[in-house]
Amino acid sequence: MTPVELSRTVLHAVRRAVDAGELSVAVPTRAVVAPPGPGGCGDYATSIALQLARPAGQPPFRVAEVLRSHLAEADGITDVVLTGPGFLNISLDRAATDVGLVREILRRGPRYGYVDAAEGAEGRVVQLRCPRDPRAVVVADASARILRSQGTRVRVSAEGIEPAWTSVLGVTVDAVGPVPAELPVEVRPAPVDSVGPVPAELSVDVRPVPAVASAELLSLGRDAGRWALLHPAAHDRPRTGVEHLVQRESNPLFRVRYAHARARAAARNAADLGFTAVPGPLTDVEPGLLAALADHPRVLAAAADHRAPDRLARHLVTVADAALPFLLTVLPRGGEKPSAAHRARLALAEAVGAVLAGGLALLGIDAPDHL
DSSP, X not given: OOHHHHHHHHHHHHHHHHHTTSOOSOOOSOOOOBOOOTTOOSSEEEOHHHHHHHHHTSOHHHHHHHHHHHHTTSTTEEEEEEETTTEEEEEEOXXXXXXXXXXXXXXXXXXXXXXXXXXXXXXXEEEEEEOSOHHHHHHHHHHHHHHHHTTOEEEEEESOOOHHHHHTTOOOOSEESOOOTTOSEEOOOOOTTOSSSOOSSTTSOOOOXXXXXXXXXXXXXXXXXXXXXXXXXXXXXXXXXXXXXXXXXXXXXHHHHHHHHHHHHHHHHHHHHTOOOOOOOOOSOOHHHHHHHHTHHHHHHHHHHTTOHHHHHHHHHHHHHHHHHHHTTSSOOTTOOOOHHHXXXXXXXXXXXXXXXXXXXXXXXXXXXXX
């Protein structure tokens, strides 16, 4: 069971409680599930009971008790524990969950974590505006891509844009020039070369980047240039040196793209050996890798909500760092014959490649098959 499937299972439990007359509430359209916080347990936790307590006219813990009985009956759930004022901590059938997660990623491919337009913010239009600043324009461009992946319609306006920002950094905007003050979102990260303290808020007015710094940035090219501007948090000053071009482990962009290339190479080499990916039980796989893959839809949703593509960039680094040791174990060694375990590992490797490729695409960065 994937986090998306678990969210639907929680909503189904609410609906069953409503149909049984145990709760009198409108069934929400979304149930947030996330790793348990301090004091929690299990694989995932949800605060849906706290959300429904007031409209239900019941204490949160009582609502949680009602939902617990329905959740405990669901396939793939092994235990439900109540903690705090009414948090539902859910333990899953680990083997079935891992297989289901890999199968879901392979089914969705690079669009894993996307929200269908019918499930997104229906009728909502987010208008992003940014100053005449290459970093702000790149952040707005990536934010728009991520928002659209979550079913949101987006317009991007910039006070000004240089032709090189489009030709080199690949940015596009819907309008250029002054915009009305009532537009709801401003994207104003710290410029590459500003005078004074780096702004901590996205709405802070900033100066355009001086020509020297702009030339240094553009010399990195599209992929490294965009990564240099997107990977740091909005309130951090970006670095635009050649460190983003070096192919070493010290370069996070290299690790992400290298992990993707290794995943693609595993698939090619497996084809040469005559076997293909088949999701199945996984043994001796670092739990952090599966957890990072399962967390991808939540990261995309958070990056969209906060217009923070840096969250996605750092998440891709987490996935890559967890995947690189595993990718060395995918193929048979020596005289080994391909087995069901190898097919399951290859399926996980292909899932890693799909998540990294999809995430890089949302950042506007290429994911090469060879590196």
